[in-house]
Amino acid sequence: MNIKKIFCPLVNNDEIQNHIYGGLLIAKEFGAHIDFLSSQIDLELISNLDMTISRSNMFESLKGAFATELNEQKNKNYEIFKSVCKELGVNIGDVSNMPSASFETQNGIRSRVYEYEAKFCDLVVSACPAHGEATSTFDATVINSGKNAIIIPNEMKKFSMDNILIGWNGTTSISRSLTNSINILKRAKNIHIIVTKKYDDTALNAKSKLLEYLKYHDINATFEVVTTTNIPGEALLENTLKGEFDMVIASSYGENGVKEVFLGGSTKHFLENTPVPVFM
Numbered sequence: 001m002n003i004k005k006i007f008c009p010l011v012n013n014d015e016i017q018n019h020i021y022g023g024l025l026i027a028k029e030f031g032a033h034i035d036f037l038s039s040q041i042d043l044e045l046i047s048n049l050d051m052t053i054s055r056s057n058m059f060e061s062l063k064g065a066f067a068t069e070l071n072e073q074k075n076k077n078y079e080i081f082k083s084v085c086k087e088l089g090v091n092i093g094d095v096s097n098m099p100s101a102s103f104e105t106q107n108g109i110r111s112r113v114y115e116y117e118a119k120f121c122d123l124v125v126s127a128c129p130a131h132g133e134a135t136s137t138f139d140a141t142v143i144n145s146g147k148n149a150i151i152i153p154n155e156m157k158k159f160s161m162d163n164i165l166i167g168w169n170g171t172t173s174i175s176r177s178l179t180n181s182i183n184i185l186k187r188a189k190n191i192h193i194i195v196t197k198k199y200d201d202t203a204l205n206a207k208s209k210l211l212e213y214l215k216y217h218d219i220n221a222t223f224e225v226v227t228t229t230n231i232p233g234e235a236l237l238e239n240t241l242k243g244e245f246d247m248v249i250a251s252s253y254g255e256n257g258v259k260e261v262f263l264g265g266s267t268k269h270f271l272e273n274t275p276v277p278v279f280m
Helices: 016-030 043-047 057-088 110-117 136-143 172-180 182-187 203-215 234-242 268-273
Strands: 005-010 033-040 100-107 123-127 149-152 163-167 190-195 222-225 247-249
Touching: 005 016, 005 110, 005 136, 016 033, 016 057, 016 100, 016 123, 016 149, 033 057, 033 110, 057 100, 110 136, 123 136, 136 149, 163 172, 163 234, 172 182, 172 247, 182 247, 190 203, 203 222, 234 268
Parallel strands: 005 033, 005 123, 033 100, 123 149, 163 190, 163 247, 190 222
Antiparallel strands: none
16 A cells, blocks of 8 residues: 555544644655645535525625635634644645645535545545544545545544554455555554454454464564453453554444444444544
């Protein structure tokens, strides 16, 4: 996986500065260009909903005030972007062979805009959704883009790929994530694989197969069979914290958003509490 172009969708909330910061850290680590995209509602679409309402003076007044507010938010976001780029020493613009970044705001339905733009990159970087619950925007970029993604916590002050935890559950999704992360694993200093018999009855046999496969890529790893808890996602979080890992490589299922990450459990608890990024 040769990362040259990263896409990072933004949501206009109080965490936007943290999300830009996290995205830039990843771009610096890969020496890549990152495109930040913010989406705003298209006022022309609102105007066409009801011609009777749209002709009223009150509507035009509200529309003007709304347009002013949107423009102020757009300018504020760009100033935040410039400030964080300066702080981290990242060039603004598309600069060859070194970390760089750009920022754009588009009008339209956010999930549609993001899903389309996410198809033209090597990697998607997306913030953990609020309260760990997948949204239509999160699904559009992480699941429907067809790209690998790194999900970052809402606040991330450093990014490292030295110590990596792999959550193996025997699914097609984790198999794909493992193969797509080979170049990341080659850069790691420590790799640990965890699996549970509850969700993979071939857990012990998987040990030799996984370690042998990684050996073909000159990658060494350790392996452990762990137990689950009654709270889905808790076991993954506990092992992440216990091992002081920098990143987790996990599986995702896209039928109704990211429903499961490792151990067959809901991601809600894990995504809501993880202090480290997750590669999917």
